[in-house]
Amino acid sequence: MDEWALERYFDDSIANDSSFILEEELDSHSPAPSGTGPAPSHLPVKAGPSGQVGEELDLSFLPDEVTDDATGHMTTCVLWVSAAVDVSQDSGLGLDSSTQDSAAAADPQQGASGTGTGTSTFCPMTPMTPMTPMTPVTERSGIIPQLQNIVSTVNLGCPLDLKFIALQARNAEYNPKRFAAVIMRIRDPRTTALIFSSGKMVCTGAKSEEQSRLAARKYARVVQKLGFPARFLDFKIQNMVASCDVCFPIRLEGLVLTHQQFSSYEPELFPGLIYRMVKPRIVLLIFVSGKVVLTGAKEREEIYEAFENIYPILRGFRKQ
Amino acid sequence: MSRAALRCSACGSSNIVEDALYCQAQQVCVDCGSVVSEDALSSESVYVGGSDVSYSRTTAGAKKPCMNLIIGVQRVISICRILRVNSEIEKLTQIYYREAYQHESFIRVSLRKKEHLVGCCLLLSCRLLNWPISMATISSLLDADPMVMGMLYIEMVKILNIEAPIVNITDVMEAHSHDYQISSLHAPEELSESHKDLTKRAVELVELSADTWIVTGRRPIPIMMAAIYLSWQSLKPNKHRLKLSLEKFCQLAKVNKHKPAIKRITEMKEMLCKLGQEIPWVREAVTPDNVVKHVEDILKHRHALLRRALRAQEDALLAERQASCEDLPIKEDADNHQLHGETLKSQDPEPNWGKRVLFAPPCVVQAKKSRVEQPELTDVTGDEEISDSEIDAYIRTPQEVREFALSQKMLE
Numbered sequence: 130m131d132e133w134a135l136e137r138y139f140d141d142s143i144a145n146d147s148s149f150i151l152e153e154e155l156d157s158h159s160p161a162p163s164g165t166g167p168a169p170s171h172l173p174v175k176a177g178p179s180g181q182v183g184e185e186l187d188l189s190f191l192p193d194e195v196t197d198d199a200t201g202h203m204t205t206c207v208l209w210v211s212a213a214v215d216v217s218q219d220s221g222l223g224l225d226s227s228t229q230d231s232a233a234a235a236d237p238q239q240g241a242s243g244t245g246t247g248t249s250t251f252c253p254m255t256p257m258t259p260m261t262p263m264t265p266v267t268e269r270s271g272i273i274p275q276l277q278n279i280v281s282t283v284n285l286g287c288p289l290d291l292k293f294i295a296l297q298a299r300n301a302e303y304n305p306k307r308f309a310a311v312i313m314r315i316r317d318p319r320t321t322a323l324i325f326s327s328g329k330m331v332c333t334g335a336k337s338e339e340q341s342r343l344a345a346r347k348y349a350r351v352v353q354k355l356g357f358p359a360r361f362l363d364f365k366i367q368n369m370v371a372s373c374d375v376c377f378p379i380r381l382e383g384l385v386l387t388h389q390q391f392s393s394y395e396p397e398l399f400p401g402l403i404y405r406m407v408k409p410r411i412v413l414l415i416f417v418s419g420k421v422v423l424t425g426a427k428e429r430e431e432i433y434e435a436f437e438n439i440y441p442i443l444r445g446f447r448k449q
Numbered sequence: 450m451s452r453a454a455l456r457c458s459a460c461g462s463s464n465i466v467e468d469a470l471y472c473q474a475q476q477v478c479v480d481c482g483s484v485v486s487e488d489a490l491s492s493e494s495v496y497v498g499g500s501d502v503s504y505s506r507t508t509a510g511a512k513k514p515c516m517n518l519i520i521g522v523q524r525v526i527s528i529c530r531i532l533r534v535n536s537e538i539e540k541l542t543q544i545y546y547r548e549a550y551q552h553e554s555f556i557r558v559s560l561r562k563k564e565h566l567v568g569c570c571l572l573l574s575c576r577l578l579n580w581p582i583s584m585a586t587i588s589s590l591l592d593a594d595p596m597v598m599g600m601l602y603i604e605m606v607k608i609l610n611i612e613a614p615i616v617n618i619t620d621v622m623e624a625h626s627h628d629y630q631i632s633s634l635h636a637p638e639e640l641s642e643s644h645k646d647l648t649k650r651a652v653e654l655v656e657l658s659a660d661t662w663i664v665t666g667r668r669p670i671p672i673m674m675a676a677i678y679l680s681w682q683s684l685k686p687n688k689h690r691l692k693l694s695l696e697k698f699c700q701l702a703k704v705n706k707h708k709p710a711i712k713r714i715t716e717m718k719e720m721l722c723k724l725g726q727e728i729p730w731v732r733e734a735v736t737p738d739n740v741v742k743h744v745e746d747i748l749k750h751r752h753a754l755l756r757r758a759l760r761a762q763e764d765a766l767l768a769e770r771q772a773s774c775e776d777l778p779i780k781e782d783a784d785n786h787q788l789h790g791e792t793l794k795s796q797d798p799e800p801n802w803g804k805r806v807l808f809a810p811p812c813v814v815q816a817k818k819s820r821v822e823q824p825e826l827t828d829v830t831g832d833e834e835i836s837d838s839e840i841d842a843y844i845r846t847p848q849e850v851r852e853f854a855l856s857q858k859m860l861e
Binding site: 296297298299300315317318337338339340341342343346347350351354355376377378379380381382385386389390393394395396397398400401416417418419 | 666810844
């Protein structure tokens with residue numbers, strides 16, 4: 130029973146993510162609600178995913194044009210999901226129908242499920258789940274976004290006397306009428322910290338996660354030296370900003386036309402296009418010069434992933 | 450008095466709208482614009498803010514519909530009629546206004562912001578129903594800051610979850626050109642131009658600028674102003690027109706000059722020069738000074754000229770690359786000398802890509818020098834030892850503290 134449950138979970142996640150691709154491939158097929166038929170190539174797609182998809186389909190990672198390179202990849206996925214959909218559809222009817230066995234027999238060949246070998250080898254997060262962009266590896270951009278700013282928070286764990294800190298520390302400024310925190314700066318790494326009377330601290334300006342952590346520790350040490358029982362609790366990176374240059378001009382008007390759900394371009398207000406990517410949840414500022422600013426990440430990988438997702442889209446808007 | 454019974458004394462129409470002008474409500478005829486009647490200068494506050502109990506807290510059993518909402522909707526109607534948009538847009542704007550007004554994010558904002566909301570809803574419906582209008586127009590009508598209204602518009606669109614297409618600059622061009630009063634009725638014969646000719650040529654010029662990266666990312670109004678100015682000059686490139694500066698032209702046409710328009714004119718002239726050089730029958734060099742008289746030919750044959758110019762650029766690049774291949778042994782020595790000095794040599798090829806192509810966005814061609822990145826702390830683990838001396842450098846000595854406290858006291 131467990132094996133079937135795991136397989137169903139895995140198949141569900143594929144079906145949900147790939148139904149867009151399937152619909153593209155199978156315009157001509159009419160939806161057949163039940164009766165999947167033994168042939169896996171026959172794809173009663175629409176009934177399956179439509180029943181399961183309650184959430185929004187996230188299409189932000191898909192490239193604009195389906196190139197020939199991608200179709201090969203996609204047809205394998207299609208066969209994948211067909212078998213998966215067969216199984217998931219029939220699972221409601223009962224696990225011992227003969228059609229299901231034949232479909233299930235087709236599965237292990239594609240390595241979809243570990244039913245033959247046991248659930249221990251089965252992992253829902255195998256790389257075959259189409260959660261990554263559909264561009265083949267050869268089209269990687271070769272450009273790496275450079276981190277420009279990291280914002281992190283840490284809890285020093287004790288209430289602080291801001292007036293005392295501003296008096297005793299050389300690198301602090303405190304203007305309670307303007308802002309209710311001490312602004313402290315250190316030279317190395319070159320960062321700025323906002324220290325609040327509750328003991329919470331925000332550290333900005335570092336160029337990498339490790340630098341941010343080192344800087345936060347230095348600020349905590351300064352506060353410690355001033356006589357407070359400061360600790361270093363719950364250090365967390367809250368935001369990362371990176372930038373890079375794709376080195377070709379970008380037609381922002383075209384981009385906002387085709388990616389309307391994600392883009393906001395108002396030349397009267399701001400010269401760049403604001404692209405809100407859904408997965409990963411990153412905001413990109415795209416400028417006509419080809420410079421791209423990525424922000425909103427909590428981890429470095431999100432930035433790299435977001436850039437690899439946007440690069441093929443930008444390439445599509447390169448020439449006039 | 451019922452509004453239906455009112456008739457305009459000047460033109461006799463019954464199309465009367467209530468218009469709130471500053472703090473005085475007036476009844477205005479839509480067709481001829483004359484004021485039919487005026488209200489008292491300071492009426493009893495119709496705004497709910499005047500009563501002791503705020504609207505949201507009132508315990509009245511039958512709540513009257515919010516007065517501010519009604520006034521807002523009336524404002525919507527009056528603005529729509531001023532702009533003479535069609536009835537569909539008027540209806541849609543009212544719907545959006547009601548929806549936005551009653552949304553929790555906007556129900557408690559200031560009355561001024563609610564007025565901005567009127568403009569935002571109008572902008573949204575115009576965009577959805579393909580009526581080209583710019584934010585600047587609406588905000589000048591409401592006497593609002595375009596930036597503030599724009600940010601409110603973005604927020605509203607996100608909250609209402611609507612996707613509105615952007616406005617094409619060429620569509621707005623015609624409405625914009627009507628602002629310029631240089632038809633034969635308003636300006637002397639020598640300097641006048643018909644709207645049709647002016648708009649047609651300006652639209653072509655704007656399309657050409659859009660192809661050559663002058664338009665993307667820029668505010669549309671200075672671009673339109675530059676296009677109209679150049680079109681006007683080129684329609685009759687005689688001495689009078691060529692000598693007239695942009696400032697004088699704007700005074701003549703009774704529009705407010707926009708400073709960025711001067712830069713756009715320069716950029717457009719540069720672009721036109723590049724294309725003008727490809728005209729086969731022009732013998733002299735085409736410079737920004739004499740390009741205006743060729744503008745007509747350039748626009749007429751712009752596609753062919755673009756192709757020629759791009760091909761010429763490609764050939765030039767090829768020739769340069771071949772030449773550099775031949776010169777490579779000689780160049781290497783020169784490069785080695787240079788490499789010692791500059792640490793950022795490797796980054797040079799990237800910023801210069803703008804100079805290698807014929808047309809590039811001006812911000813790339815005139816790239817500002819980026820700050821030299823200090824490669825401070827590479828390979829930091831975050832868990833290093835922090836020396837005491839470093840931390841002590843940030844703490845004041847007792848003597849300093851005393852002096853500092855003293856100086857603070859003296860400053861107070």
